[in-house]
Amino acid sequence: MRTIAVLLLAAGLLPAAGFRAGVGRVKITPDKPIWLSGYASRNHPSDGVLHDLWAKSLAVEDGKGARAVLVTVDLVGLPPSLSNAVAARVAKEYGLERSRLVLNCSHTHTGPVVRPNLLSMYDLDAEQGQRLVEFAKELENKLVSVIGAALGDLAPAKLSTGHGKAVIGINRRQVTPKGVIIGLNPEGPTDPDVPVLKVETADGKLKAVLFGFSCHNTTLTGEHYKLSGDYAGFAQLNLEKTHPGATAMFMQLCGADQNPNPRGTVEHAEQHGRTISQAVDSVLGGAMKPVRGNVRSSFMSIDLTFKPHTREQFVEELNSKDKFRVRRAQSMLRAYDEGRPTRKVSYPVQAIRFGKDYTLVALGGEVVVEYALRAKKEFPKENLVVAGYSNEVSSYIPSLAVMKGGGYEPDFSQIYYGYPGPFSDDLEETIFAAIHNVMARVGAK
Ligand SMILES: [Zn+2]
Numbered sequence: 012m013r014t015i016a017v018l019l020l021a022a023g024l025l026p027a028a029g030f031r032a033g034v035g036r037v038k039i040t041p042d043k044p045i046w047l048s049g050y051a052s053r054n055h056p057s058d059g060v061l062h063d064l065w066a067k068s069l070a071v072e073d074g075k076g077a078r079a080v081l082v083t084v085d086l087v088g089l090p091p092s093l094s095n096a097v098a099a100r101v102a103k104e105y106g107l108e109r110s111r112l113v114l115n116c117s118h119t120h121t122g123p124v125v126r127p128n129l130l131s132m133y134d135l136d137a138e139q140g141q142r143l144v145e146f147a148k149e150l151e152n153k154l155v156s157v158i159g160a161a162l163g164d165l166a167p168a169k170l171s172t173g174h175g176k177a178v179i180g181i182n183r184r185q186v187t188p189k190g191v192i193i194g195l196n197p198e199g200p201t202d203p204d205v206p207v208l209k210v211e212t213a214d215g216k217l218k219a220v221l222f223g224f225s226c227h228n229t230t231l232t233g234e235h236y237k238l239s240g241d242y243a244g245f246a247q248l249n250l251e252k253t254h255p256g257a258t259a260m261f262m263q264l265c266g267a268d269q270n271p272n273p274r275g276t277v278e279h280a281e282q283h284g285r286t287i288s289q290a291v292d293s294v295l296g297g298a299m300k301p302v303r304g305n306v307r308s309s310f311m312s313i314d315l316t317f318k319p320h321t322r323e324q325f326v327e328e329l330n331s332k333d334k335f336r337v338r339r340a341q342s343m344l345r346a347y348d349e350g351r352p353t354r355k356v357s358y359p360v361q362a363i364r365f366g367k368d369y370t371l372v373a374l375g376g377e378v379v380v381e382y383a384l385r386a387k388k389e390f391p392k393e394n395l396v397v398a399g400y401s402n403e404v405s406s407y408i409p410s411l412a413v414m415k416g417g418g419y420e421p422d423f424s425q426i427y428y429g430y431p432g433p434f435s436d437d438l439e440e441t442i443f444a445a446i447h448n449v450m451a452r453v454g455a456k
Contacts, residue, residue: 030073030167033162040060040238041123045238047120047121049119052233057237057238061121061239062239063238067083067258067259068161071306078107080113080158081363082113082115083221087119087124088404091402094403098112104155110363113361114402115401116400116404117240117261118266121238126147169215171299172206172207174205176205179272179287180226180283181199182195182380183227190417191417192418199268201380202265202383204264205222207222208220218257222246222291223261223398225269225380227269228271230283242281244284245280245281245284245285246283253292264396265398302366309450311359313357314355314356315355317355318433318434318436326344328340358442360373360375360445361374374408376404376406378408379408382397389443392455406434407419407420414436421433
């Protein structure tokens, strides 16, 4: 038997890297009208399906049995309670450590509300509220099972990596005399990188392609009520059409301050999806670098602190004409009255490294593009992918420069996320210290 294996290996018929890979997928499209997330302006539940929403999983195991599972979900974001529940269950059921699991959301704004995230943004009746409770419970079960499906599908595989480029969006932090608004800022930082991880079966068939991009998945604006994965959904559909049998998985990277441009119609979403899938396809069709070695992982939970606040400021905010501010004030006052004012929040920082060839830094929250640009500069030897929107989405994560500029991402979004106000100015440095910490633990320099 051994001789045959050696002969097959010599003939290039067995993968030399020793990886095994498995994939899973499960449809998560709700079967009844459901409240859509992302825009406070919506006033009724969804009214149909443009295309299905999916949770997809890729499990990779190295030659020594060390594993990682990456899950991509066509949703706006996962609340920590839900991702923690999934992580605890897969640790128990499949023995998968927390550090070896990444749950990334595409941040589509035409997917259901995932409670309890952003609940203060919506006026729900009892029936819609109950539907969201059921959706979240079902989602938890589906995420656990799709992780199990990928682990159950492990088979010899070859991994390779490459990068494409695309422009579908624009920095949205427009400076005006009245402050920074959500608009168009052609001068602002962007990242055209389209990182691609290709997974082939032992006999060279495309099994999965994991790709990412840094841009809000908001081509479809608040007047759209059909469920869909927006441009990221179209990009995945295109790739699965061109490569029958392959699983295409989209990761949202650091697109918090980027919007698609133009936006507003289904045609725009199709167009941006095509731009991304074409960029991925040209990487797949070109020379790609093999990924070899062991799968190492590290995960830590750090504290992010808010700027100081007082009870009085929320008593005052109760008089606001803005119902979202009133709701935030009420919840902050409740916290004060219970003797636990909100001073900090926990935040997940994770790294998964495949040999020296592919490194994923997974960050929670809506991370602005400067984090990706800075991390790539600070780790020039790594083939680095920085994915925000990972494991949980509980707030925006602005850079110091964005915090200084003010506006929606550092300030007003905190009202909808139910936080007392902006983070303290050491936010970016605190997160980068943690990034350096997890990177050191996986052997990256
Ligand atoms: Zn967002």
